[in-house]
Amino acid sequence: MTALSLQIINQTPSLAQVQESLLAAVGSIPPNSVLFGIASDGLPLLLHLRDPRPGPILVTGDRGSGKTAFLKAMLRAASQFNRLGSLHFAVLTDYPEEWSRCQAVEHLVGIWPSYERNVETLLFDLACRAQARQDTAPVILLFDGLDTILRMDESSQNNFRYLLSHGPPAYIWPVVTINSSRAMKLPDWLAHFRTRIYGRITHPATGEELTPFPGAQLDKLYPGFQFCIREKSRWLQFWTP
Numbered sequence: 001m002t003a004l005s006l007q008i009i010n011q012t013p014s015l016a017q018v019q020e021s022l023l024a025a026v027g028s029i030p031p032n033s034v035l036f037g038i039a040s041d042g043l044p045l046l047l048h049l050r051d052p053r054p055g056p057i058l059v060t061g062d063r064g065s066g067k068t069a070f071l072k073a074m075l076r077a078a079s080q081f082n083r084l085g086s087l088h089f090a091v092l093t094d095y096p097e098e099w100s101r102c103q104a105v106e107h108l109v110g111i112w113p114s115y116e117r118n119v120e121t122l123l124f125d126l127a128c129r130a131q132a133r134q135d136t137a138p139v140i141l142l143f144d145g146l147d148t149i150l151r152m153d154e155s156s157q158n159n160f161r162y163l164l165s166h167g168p169p170a171y172i173w174p175v176v177t178i179n180s181s182r183a184m185k186l187p188d189w190l191a192h193f194r195t196r197i198y199g200r201i202t203h204p205a206t207g208e209e210l211t212p213f214p215g216a217q218l219d220k221l222y223p224g225f226q227f228c229i230r231e232k233s234r235w236l237q238f239w240t241p
Contacts, residue, residue, distance in 0.1 A: 028081065029044060029046060029081045029082075030046070030048075031086070032048060032049045032050045032086075032087075032138070033046040033047065033048050033049060033081075033082075034046065034047050034049065034074055034077065034078050034081075034082070034087070034140065035074070035077040035078070035081060035241055036074065036197070036229075036238065036240075037073070037227065037238035037239050037240045037241055038238055038239050038241065039236055039237070039238045040236075040237050040238070045229070045236070045238045047173070049087065049138040049140075049171055049173065050138075050171065052168035052169040052171075054168070054194065054195040055164075055168055055192075055193065055194045055195055056163075056164045056167065056168065056173070056174040056175070056176065056192060056193055056194075056195070057173065057174070057175040057176065057193070057195050057196075057197060058146075058176055058177075058178065058190065058193035058195070058196045058197065059071070059175065059176065059177045059178075059196075059197045059198075059199070059227075060177070060178050060179070060180050060183050060196065060197075060198060060199070060201075060210060061179075061180055061198055061199025061200055061201055061218075061221075061227075062179070062180050062181070062199065062200055062201050062202055062223075063179055063181075064200075064223055064224070065180075065199030065200040065201070065221070065223050065224070066199050066200075066223060066224040066225050066226075066227070066240065067144070067177040067178075067179075067199055068098060068144055068177065069224060069225060069240060070177070070197070070199070070225075070227065070240050071091075071142045071144055071175065071177065072099070072102060073225070073240040073241050074089075074140070074142070074175065075089050075091075075102055075105055075107065075108060075142070076102075076105065076241070077241045078106075078107050078140075079105050079106040079107055082107065084106050084107070085137060086137055087107055087137050087138045087139070087140065088107055088108075088109045088137055088138070088139045088140070089107050089108045089109065089139075089140050089141075089142060090108075090109055090110055090112065090122065090126075090139060090140075090141050090142065091108065091110070091111040091112065091142045091144065092112050092114050092119060092122070092141065092142065092143045092144065093111065093112075093113065093114060093142075093143075093144040093145060094113070094114050094115065094144070094145050094148050095144070096111050096112075096113045098144075099111050110122075114145065114148045114151075114152070115148075115151070119152065119156060120152075120153065120155060120156045120159075123156050123159040123160050123163070124155070124156075124159050126139065126141065126159070126163055126167070126172055127159040127160075127162045127163055129170060129172060130162065130163055130166045130167050130169075130170040130172050131162075131166070131170075132170075133169070133170050134170070135171075136171075137171075138171035138172070138173065139171065139172045139173070140173045140175055141163065141167075141172065141173065141174045141175065142175050143160075143174055143175070143176040143177070144177050145177060145178070145179075146176045146177065146178040146183075146186060146189060147178060147179070147182045147185075147186065149189065150186075160174075161192070164192040164193075165192065176193070178190075180201045180203075180206050180207075180210060181206065183210055184206070184209050184210070195229070196210070196211075196229070196230070197227050197228070197229050198210070198211065198216060198218050198221075198227060198228050198229070199218075199221060199223070199226075199227050200218060200219065200221040200222070200223045200226070201218040201219060202218075202219050203219075204219065207219065211230075212230075213230060213235075215235055216228055216230075216235050217235075221237070225239055225240040226238070226239055226240075227239075227240065
């Protein structure tokens with residue numbers, strides 16, 4: 001366990017205090033990047049928005065593992081480290097009330113309840129932009145709850161499937177959450193995600209089903225704001241900002 005994680009656990013600060021200290025430790029990040037978190041070695045973990053190789057991002061974990069908090073932390077960090085207009089966020093969620101405090105955050109263009117008809121327009125517009133490959137400011141689509149895609153019409157599902165395959169090369173980045181207990185019921189959708197971020201998963205069988213490599217120790221992650229990702233040939237733990 002690192003000195004950073006020992007300090008956080010022993011002092012048991014609030015999530016806001018931890019996020020504030022982590023953001024202060026970063027200083028700055030390169031242009032065209034968004035911050036995922038701070039790794040155990042103290043270095044920032046970044047998504048480079050002009051490099052499509054990671055593909056769409058899946059965030060999975062148990063209920064209470066911090067999946068929604070992860071998305072919100074991305075948005076808050078972007079408002080601190082990225083100049084206004086350099087990128088845009090759109091939020092798609094079943095629970096828009098959970099995002100009410102984020103409505104005035106810079107870079108956020110809107111919050112779309114996934115049960116409303118205008119979601120179809122959002123996904124269509126993003127799919128058209130991905131097809132056009134226009135060199136404009138990157139868009140990060142925060143989709144909080146992948147299982148809601150099953151309740152959408154066929155057109156919306158097809159447009160979202162297109163974004164998963166063709167979005168990142170056009171600088172449109174789906175960052176999608178799914179509860180670990182529901183993820184295994186959507187194998188066809190999960191197959192689109194090469195990059196997966198894991199929060200706490202307490203049941204070993206579920207973790208083994210969702211991770212292609214052993215050693216992640218998902219049941220030992222600190223629930224709420226500690227995650228891990230497979231980086232090259234190792235598991236890398238990090239804290240959300």
